[in-house]
Amino acid sequence: MVRLITHNLLACHAKGCTSNNFPLRFSNVKLALREADFNPDFIRGFLPRIEWDALVQASREIGDTSLPPERPEMLDDDFLKQLHHVLLEIHVDEGSMTCPNCEHVYPISSGIPNMLLAEHEIR
Amino acid sequence: MATLGHAKVITTVVDDDPAAYEQRYVHEVYDRIAYHFSSTRYKPWPLVSKFLFNIPTGWVGLDSGTGNGKYLPLPTDNPGRIWTVGLDRSPNLLSLARTAGVVRGDVLEGGWRRGAFDYAISIATLHHLATVDRRVTVVKRLFESVSPRHGRILIYVWASTDGQDVFVPWVLQVSTATDGVRHEASRTNEDRDVRTDARTCQIGTEAAQQMGLKVSPRLAEAEGVEEAEGKEGIEIIASGWERSNYYIELWRWQK
Numbered sequence: 079m080v081r082l083i084t085h086n087l088l089a090c091h092a093k094g095c096t097s098n099n100f101p102l103r104f105s106n107v108k109l110a111l112r113e114a115d116f117n118p119d120f121i122r123g124f125l126p127r128i129e130w131d132a133l134v135q136a137s138r139e140i141g142d143t144s145l146p147p148e149r150p151e152m153l154d155d156d157f158l159k160q161l162h163h164v165l166l167e168i169h170v171d172e173g174s175m176t177c178p179n180c181e182h183v184y185p186i187s188s189g190i191p192n193m194l195l196a197e198h199e200i201r
Numbered sequence: 202m203a204t205l206g207h208a209k210v211i212t213t214v215v216d217d218d219p220a221a222y223e224q225r226y227v228h229e230v231y232d233r234i235a236y237h238f239s240s241t242r243y244k245p246w247p248l249v250s251k252f253l254f255n256i257p258t259g260w261v262g263l264d265s266g267t268g269n270g271k272y273l274p275l276p277t278d279n280p281g282r283i284w285t286v287g288l289d290r291s292p293n294l295l296s297l298a299r300t301a302g303v304v305r306g307d308v309l310e311g312g313w314r315r316g317a318f319d320y321a322i323s324i325a326t327l328h329h330l331a332t333v334d335r336r337v338t339v340v341k342r343l344f345e346s347v348s349p350r351h352g353r354i355l356i357y358v359w360a361s362t363d364g365q366d367v368f369v370p371w372v373l374q375v376s377t378a379t380d381g382v383r384h385e386a387s388r389t390n391e392d393r394d395v396r397t398d399a400r401t402c403q404i405g406t407e408a409a410q411q412m413g414l415k416v417s418p419r420l421a422e423a424e425g426v427e428e429a430e431g432k433e434g435i436e437i438i439a440s441g442w443e444r445s446n447y448y449i450e451l452w453r454w455q456k
Contacts, residue, residue, distance in 0.1 A: 084286055084302045087261065087318065091311035100314055117281035123259010124284070129314070190295055193288075193306035197220075200310060 079189035080170040082140075083124075086133050088193070090177035090184075093201045101132035102175035102184060104139040114166040121158045121165070125149070137164050219331035228290055245272055248443045249324055252355045252450065258282045260319035263346050265308045265339070266326030270298025285322075288312075308339045316348045325359040325446070333404065340408035344453065349433055352453040357446050358401050401447055402440065409435045419454035432456055 090099035130149040175184045185192050253275045260283050267287030287303040295303045306312050321343045330336045343354050409416045415434035433455040440449040
């Protein structure tokens with residue numbers, strides 16, 4: 079399912095598209111909120127691995143403005159819970175993701191993003 | 202054709218287009234048998250569970266060729282301590298894994314930020330690829346997907362001729378050496394030990410070399426042995442057999 083945690087790891091891989099190839103831009107999204115178990119240790123450990131700017135941009139594209147523009151240094155429980163919500167509880171069930179560089183479109187259907195390329199697009 | 206007990210091992214001839222071959226004998230078959238396959242594949246291999254158990258909290262990983270996603274919820278003792286994304290080509294298998302994070306895609310391609318993951322696993326997937334070159338490509342994609350500093354990789358190769366799986370046999374690389382004839386490997390119980398592990402190691406080594414990575418321990422363990430040359434490489438942490446599977450664990454390192 080496309081949640082922002084997954085989206086934060088994705089990049090365009092079309093032939094020749096090797097720079098400025100993430101974050102993929104969301105459009106025409108249909109969202110669903112689904113509760114997930116909160117594991118603060120995971121969120122704390124994952125935080126330094128996040129591409130923060132990409133996460134902030136993507137969350138705003140799908141209408142969540144709760145994250146600060148800079149990665150915070152003080153990690154209180156409220157912030158970890160909020161980050162957990164943004165990363166793991168907002169589901170993009172339908173829509174598409176567009177590469178900011180080559181504008182290749184990756185569709186999302188029934189919650190599954192399709193990253194397959196046509197044969198001529200494979201590097 | 203070799204004989205293995207009462208079962209016949211058929212040497213399959215891979216046609217000229219390995220992608221078409223895989224489409225017909227792997228992707229279409231899995232899509233058709235997804236539900237049945239899934240109902241028979243619920244127990245994780247112990248070594249895979251152990252590998253995931255040892256992953257530090259907060260790490261994220263890739264399960265390349267995840268099928269029905271049975272490894273995604275692990276470790277069971279503390280679910281959610283790590284987070285694994287599943288990649289597979291079969292939409293029907295993925296639909297069975299929908300409670301987890303899954304992506305439709307090809308193990309030969311990418312789709313990730315380079316080094317985005319902390320670990321990657323490839324379980325009983327490599328044998329579905331029809332040529333050695335394609336298997337090397339899959340391993341390169343695994344190497345690329347993980348952190349060059351600390352990425353950990355577990356590859357598990359199914360190496361039994363019995364049991365129900367969609368099976369593309371190991372095929373020796375087209376011979377460029379003596380006779381120019383394409384050699385096909387027939388598999389028997391006797392040849393599996395020597396061949397599968399040697400080939401899996403070769404595939405790992407070949408993938409590393411193509412990426413300019415040195416295959417050696419990061420640090421010399423014994424005195425008098427020089428430390429590895431080079432700025433980055435791959436260390437083989439463990440390898441061996443678990444039932445009918447050969448496994449190899451590799452860690453990336455960078456100085």
